[in-house]
Amino acid sequence: MATFPPSVQSRVVTDEDVKRTYAADAGPEPRDPARDVASDYTVVRARDVADVVAVLEHAQATGTPVVPQGARTSRVGGARATDGCIVLNVEALDAIETIDPVEGIAVVGPGVVNAALKAAAAEAGLFYGPDPASTATCTIGGNVATNAGGLCCLKYGVTADWVKALDVVLPGGEVMRTGHRTIKGVTGLDLTGLFVGSEGTLGVTTRVVTRLVPAPDPALTALATFGSLDEAVRAVVALRLDRHRPSLLEMMDRASLDAVRGFGDYGFPEESEAVLLVQSDRPGHTAEDVARYGELMTAAGAVEVAVAEDRQEADLLLQGRRVLSTAVEALGARIAEDVCVPVGRLGEYVRGAAEAARRFDVRIPVSGHAGDGNLHPSIVYPYGDAGARERAWAAFDELMQLGLSLGGTVAGEHGIGSIKRRWFAAEVGPREVERQRAIKAVFDPSGIMNPEVVFGPAGRVAGAAGPAT
Amino acid sequence: MATFPPSVQSRVVTDEDVKRTYAADAGPEPRDPARDVASDYTVVRARDVADVVAVLEHAQATGTPVVPQGARTSRVGGARATDGCIVLNVEALDAIETIDPVEGIAVVGPGVVNAALKAAAAEAGLFYGPDPASTATCTIGGNVATNAGGLCCLKYGVTADWVKALDVVLPGGEVMRTGHRTIKGVTGLDLTGLFVGSEGTLGVTTRVVTRLVPAPDPALTALATFGSLDEAVRAVVALRLDRHRPSLLEMMDRASLDAVRGFGDYGFPEESEAVLLVQSDRPGHTAEDVARYGELMTAAGAVEVAVAEDRQEADLLLQGRRVLSTAVEALGARIAEDVCVPVGRLGEYVRGAAEAARRFDVRIPVSGHAGDGNLHPSIVYPYGDAGARERAWAAFDELMQLGLSLGGTVAGEHGIGSIKRRWFAAEVGPREVERQRAIKAVFDPSGIMNPEVVFGPAGRVAGAAGPAT
Missing domain, CATH: 3.30.70.2740 (Alpha-Beta Plaits)
Known part of the structure; x- marks a missing residue:
């Protein structure tokens, strides 16, 4: 058990039951539950940047592993306690400091929930694009860590396309500032981009500057059923080539539809090999677009096309997609x-x-x-x-x-988290893993930052071991 | 003078006059022309990746500096010969390997001219966004090296927003592959983003995978004159907040207008404090958009607004903007x-x-x-x-x-090139310069890659020294 400076001691979670809830994330249960449970970890709930600095000073000085953590929505065991680690939760750093329509930027803490940033932007007539299925709970800090995507990437890209600048606390407590608040900027290496998607292996994000754009219209939805996968894929290709690209283009197979229908009535069809959900949010043209998308899908072989006539119908169809995850977990x-x-x-x-x-x-x-x-x-x-x-x-x-x-x-x-390390190495090759470890060492020479994920050796991870390495 | 393996020897430029043309770029003349002229450099015109590999093997083995080079349009002395260096020109690696409408990607060599990629994309009904003023001559490799922007960034972003994957030859000759050809991908650190904007300090790009999107319409243009800068800036802010953001929004001051008028008749006005040029390329709505942009500018205080009625008039106005650089150089x-x-x-x-x-x-x-x-x-x-x-x-x-x-x-x-090193350090601070040098060392441990730019110590640079350091 780590001994912290007095300023941090009051942030340490002492209740064992509460502590256990911070040990896990939304990833799969362990391959070997008997083996893969962490012990002797400490949970710190930081309340400000000074707490994060103090923890990373202490961790560096004592060689203690640190697992940075937000809302614990990681699907890949990226935010789980490991043996002897400090779980550093930053959910309380949830200030929305700035929404600036003139410069088109937001400045937020890492604990701000994705949907809260979207809502704050919307109040100013603006829009933040990245839209993970977990938008209602996941945090911007976690979105940065995994370069999160979601349902609207087709038109709006992923988190990396929106993050302009970061404050990051490094092992030892140095606060590093990356990037630019201006619209453009090329001064040396793009460390903002390097940190987005780095899964907490380099440092702890404490402030995020994102761009915002003028808000689109509320989306309308078309839904199409297909008798074969090939026809559905043909429709996907055609929709991507439409000059007004959809803002959303989701596919669900038969088993997914069954799961959703088992969960509630969202207006989904009874029988089909595949369903496509398509949206347009183009100002002034949503109805025209979804009608055209419907025609494209019919031409590609859709059995049936339903176009939502209004916002309520459109929302209902999309809710069906959004509850899928919960329905599958049931x-x-x-x-x-x-x-x-x-x-x-x-x-x-x-x-x-x-x-x-x-x-x-x-x-x-x-x-x-x-x-x-x-x-x-x-x-x-x-x-x-x-x-x-x-x-x-x-x-x-x-x-x-x-x-x-x-x-x-x-x-x-x-992301890779702890469950895909072996497959990460298989994809990029051992030389690339070594190169990325060397880059990590520039920021984290002692290797204390989230050491079990991405580059880590196989090791004991609470809740998930992943495939044997 | 370096001695190359026989395979490369035939690529070495021997004519002294030709050699000199490869020593310079489009940056300013030197602060001290008597001091700042490189000597004893070698120019290699690579014809394929094997040439690049051979040069970087040789350079690493002999500790010879390498200055990678495309069309030499750098404005900041980023591609100039330095004492004892190998100038490695890759303009001949100009294959457009793939234009793939289904996946929405292009695969090209670094020597492909920006306008050539745009043209190849257009033939397939697609669009490549980044649009430097030097589009007719600058190369994609150079665009990647500087994270080039241009006239259409407002709507389409900069080069980093379009590059998906790279092949890079590192010092020693290793060919590194970064990124993904798929639309998304988060496997470890984003080295593609790290290389975009690295100004040839890490390695030599030999292949670029970019995304392409469905082509917009040919743009229409509105031009507005303003009696004060404040009114022009008010118009810029209003235009950025329009829900159909312009595809181009350029400003020129009185002295710029004089320069263009001295060069030719592009329909530019006689007198004003500032002119804004605004375009829309939104499919099916260009005329409607530029009319609305005109109203926004009038409301912000424009003295006069001219809306191009057709494509020819719109092109003429934009040509006036595009010749500005040449006109100023005159x-x-x-x-x-x-x-x-x-x-x-x-x-x-x-x-x-x-x-x-x-x-x-x-x-x-x-x-x-x-x-x-x-x-x-x-x-x-x-x-x-x-x-x-x-x-x-x-x-x-x-x-x-x-x-x-x-x-x-x-x-x-x-970019920083050789002329802004001091200002780079002033902006990011000495600690950040050291950090970025450490990252460079992961790829280039001997420090041979474009050593005079960005991180380099003050030194002799052909054509430009930049401010004293």
């Missing part, structure tokens, strides 16, 4: 997958996932951001069934390999 | 400035530049990408006048300081 234990493949090969990936489900006797509903080639198959199995868990992890490995063989990547928007 | 020797300031402080910057022109007795026409807060004052003085040159560099220093004091950056889109 089915059992879950490993949430996140491969991104070339758009033209989406069909092959979905078919491969179905084939893996049969072979390994697990359920794998497939859904995701088809417009980005980014799918989230969920490998689902009964809680507490060790054999099924082993088969699920085998299916996971197969889905990783399949993604790579199609020219894709093992992490579209969730 | 006035004398030139130091091209590139500060980016908060949009709300554009007026203060332009007034400060005018005041500096008076005080240092040089001409400083001011123009640039007002929609981005990115201005290019040109400090102009008579060729061969040593006293005027000294005053021009003093004005340059003052403009750098002014930009920083307004919360801006010393480099919006041209």
Whole structure:
């Protein structure tokens, strides 16, 4: 147990039950629950930057690993306690300091919830683009750590496309400022970009400057059902080439639709191989756009197209997509997958996932951001069934390999975390892992920052070990 | 003089006159021409990646500095011969390998000219956004090296927003691949982003994967004249907040207008304090948009608004903006400035530049990408006048300081090169310079890559020394 300076001591969580809630994240249950549980960790809830500085001074001086943490929505075991670590939670750094319409920027703390930033921007007639499915709970700091994407990337890009500048506390307590508040800037190396997606392995973000743009219209939605995957993929390609690209283009397979219908009535169809949900938020043209999207999908072979006539209907359809994650979790234990493949090969990936489900006797509903080639198959199995868990992890490995063989990547928007280290190395190669470790060492020479994720050696991780390395 | 392996020997330029043309770039003449001329450099015109690998193997083995080079359009002395260096020109690596409408990507060599990529994309109904004023000559490799911007950044962002993946040859000859061809991807640190804007200090780019989007319409243009800078800036702020943001928003001051009129008749007005050029390329709505932009500018205080009725008139107005650089160069020797300031402080910057022109007795026409807060004052003085040159560099220093004091950056889109090293350090601080040197050392442990730019110590540089350090 670490001994902190008095200023930090009052931020340490002492209640064991509360502590345990900070040890876990939203990633899968461990491959080997008997082995993969951390012990002897400390939880600090920072209230300001000074707390973060004090913890990182202390950690550097004592060689203590630090796991930075926001809302713990990581799907890949990126924010879990490890043996002997300090879990450093920064949710309380949740100030929205600035919303500036003239310069088109927001300045926020890392603990600001994604939806809260969107709401604050909207009050000023502005818009913040990145839109993870967990928008209501996930924090901007976590979005920065994973370069989070979401449902609107097709038109608005990912977190990296919106972050302009950062304050980061480094091991030892130095506060580093990266980037520019001005619209452009090329002064030396782009360390802002290097930190976005670095999964807490380099330092702790304490302030984020993002750009904001004029707000679009409330979106309207079209929904289309398809009798085959190939037709759905043909529609995706056509929609991407429309000169007014959709603001959202989601795909759900039969198993996903079943899961949503089991959860509530969101107006989803009974039977089909695939459903596409498409939105336009283009000011003044949403109805015209979704009508045209409907025609494009019909031309690609859609069996049925429903165009939401109004905002309420559109919201209902999209709510169906947003509850999918919760609906799937109701089915059992879950490993949430996140491969991104070339758009033209989406069909092959979905078919491969179905084939893996049969072979390994697990359920794998497939859904995701088809417009980005980014799918989230969920490998689902009964809680507490060790054999099924082993088969699920085998299916996971197969889905990783399949993604790579199609020219894709093992992490579209969730990051590597602790569960995909081996697949990270498989994708980029051992030389690249070494190079990235050397870059990490520039910021974190003692290797204390989130040491179990991305570059870390295989080790004990509370809640998830990931595939054997 | 370096001795190369036989495979490279035939790529070495032997004609002294030809060699000299590769020693210079488009940056300013030297502060001290007697001192700042490189000697004993070698020029290699690579024809393929194998040549680049061979040169970087040789350079690493012999500790020879390497200056990577494309079309030599650098404004900041970023691509100039230095004492004893190998100038490695990669213009001949100009293959457009792939234009893929389904995935929305292009794969090109670093020597492909910006306009050539735009044209190839247009043939497929697609669009590549970054649009430097030198689009007709500058290369994608150079655009990557400087994170180039241009006239369309307001709507389309800078080069970093378009580059998805790179092949880079590192010192020693290793070929490194960064990034993803898929639309999303978060596997470890973003080395693509780290290389964009690194000004040839880390390695030599040999392949670039960019994204492409559906092509917009040919743009229409509105031009407005203003009696005061404050009204022009008010118009800029209003235009940025329009829900259909302009695709281009350029400002020119009185001296810039004089220069263009002296060069040819592009339909520019006779008298005004500032002119704004605004474009829309929104499919199906260009006429509607530029009419509305005109109304916004009138409301902000424009004296006169001219809306181009057709494509020809619109092109003519924009040509006036595009020839400005040539027109200014006809006035004398030139130091091209590139500060980016908060949009709300554009007026203060332009007034400060005018005041500096008076005080240092040089001409400083001011123009640039007002929609981005990115201005290019040109400090102009008579060729061969040593006293005027000294005053021009003093004005340059003052403009750098002014930009920083307004919360801006010393480099919006041209980079640091060799002429702004001191101001780079002034902006980011000595600790940050050391950190970035440490990151450079991960890729370039011997410090052979473009050693005089960005991080370099003061040293002899052909064509430009920059301010004393």
